[in-house]
Amino acid sequence: MSYIVAENLVKKYGDGTAVVSAVDDISFQIREREFVGIMGESGAGKSTLLGMMGAMNAPTSGRLVVDDIDVYGLNQEQRADFRREFLGFVFQSFHLVSYLTIIENVMLPLTVIKIGKKKKRAKAAEALSQVGLLDKAHRLPNQISGGEKERVAIARAIVNEPPVLLADEPTGNLDTKTSQEIMQLLRHLNGEGMTIIMVTHSPECANYAQRIMQVTDGKLVDDNSKIKSIDEWQKKERKCDALRNQKRMQTAGSLPTG
């Protein structure tokens, strides 16, 4: 049985003639412990799709079921509880709270959980130790590097031990070396049993995923779990680009007829 099931997800913005389909009839299934990369151009709808999977962006139509829970059948407050218990978020811009120390940022998801102060601190310390930042626990976010901020964001996402981690361009603001470190960390977490769904532009990062879903113009154009090498992915990407260009030219009427 699949852990995450998306059925005909549609997300439209605007109304009347100005309707834009950000996600257009996407269906997929993700198994427990999978590492999935969602790729696509900017504006393709991948972040919208991630937001929908994160119980933060209700679809115009369709269904999202996680561990037998119909996510959008829940009310807003229940969805908040769902996010707290099932999901960890890693954002591209880190989104650390500037006036809280590193360990306090990591403790944030535990704030509204009824466990003792000491236990909260111990859990946060453990998460920080997993990302190798325990020694910087009492610094403020502006006192650490970008890579370290991303690791803090990951520690915050895993402190609650959620079964699913959603990452939106986790290496978008990082250099190559740091990106590799972050991806290895995500792979390690996946190895420990966490389902990871990651939106990325980077083929290098996508290479860490077991399965890549290609989103173009709101549609899931490819869902190939067999892609194993970066060369193979780039070949497919080039093929997609060519198809897109051909489609564009046809639309513009520049292709010779007959």
Place this chain on the structure above:
Amino acid sequence: MNLKAISIKNLLRRKGKAAFVLAGLVIGVSTVVGIISFVEAMTNDINHKLEKYGANILIVPKTENLTLSYGGLSLGGVSFEMEEIQETELDRVSTIKNSQNIAALGPLVLGVVNVGVHKVLLAGVDFGAAEILKPWWKVQGALPDKNGVVLGAEASRVLNLTTGNRIRIKDRDLVISGVLHPTGSQDDQLVFTRLDTAQFIFEKQGRISMAEVAALCKDCPIDAMVKQISEALPGANVMAIQQVVKGRMETLSQFKKFSYGISGVILLIGSLVVLVTMMSSVRERTDEIGIFRAIGFRKRHIMNIVFIEAAIVSGLAGIIGYFLGVGATIAALKIFSESHSGYVPFSPELMLGAVLIALTIGLISSAYPALMAARLDPNQALRAL
């Protein structure tokens, strides 16, 4: 780490905004405290001054006889056949519930005597109580001993007698120890002597014709006191000199209403300052609220963060506002009331009230910003960055 810690840390980070909210509330609360304590101090001051107006309750015997007039007020049956009150009965007045509001109780014996060819009303009074009951009296000469009298100004003129002369009343020689300055009241027509002397002359030992009461204080429940004295003295008619009391109360009441009106306006302005500042603070924090919601904070958690911040600032504003208001009152009293000592006592009730007012305004004004924060869609909040 809990919601309170988040609120405190946010306040410490946004010191400027917090100070602005604090200032708005402190101004409002200190104004209210200042006005209330100033009104209170002035009321006490005014009451103190008003006490000089004299008696405001009369105790006269119940009688069927025709009345004589005294100072334009009905005195009941003051006549030769008048009924009387036992002097010892007056002790019961000190047992009434509001006895602490009684400034002075002055028994009076009245009777008509012949002085030469004139008939004169002789009044036996307690000159000690008269100092409070009739503070406008100014005696040219001295107060009498048990063998002396004081003449009203008009009586002195008509009888052609003055300080140092002697008069004979009912075979008793009495020395005129002083003459009252004109008062404009019927006192000018009377001859006054000590209560025991008059009782002896009229052979009414232990009995009195009437009594005057000065019950002058802030919010004196005059009507209630009249009722209480009536119950204590069932054989007497107890009457309030309403116009004095009512006039006094109306003046204070209008002063208070005006002051409270101003306080209300200032508090409204204070609450608007809080509302606008909190709204702007919430807008500035869209990103972190978005994060809080994304990681599973419920709406009420977000609202609690805003309310805790508002409560901390408001509580602080209440305490600061109280002391600032009292300070302003002390300064104002020195300027506006020469007779006041300038001492304003510490009032825990007023301080508690100030904190409660600040908390109420702070929390009510923060309700909309808190709701706005709680309603932030996490997806939109994070995308908007």
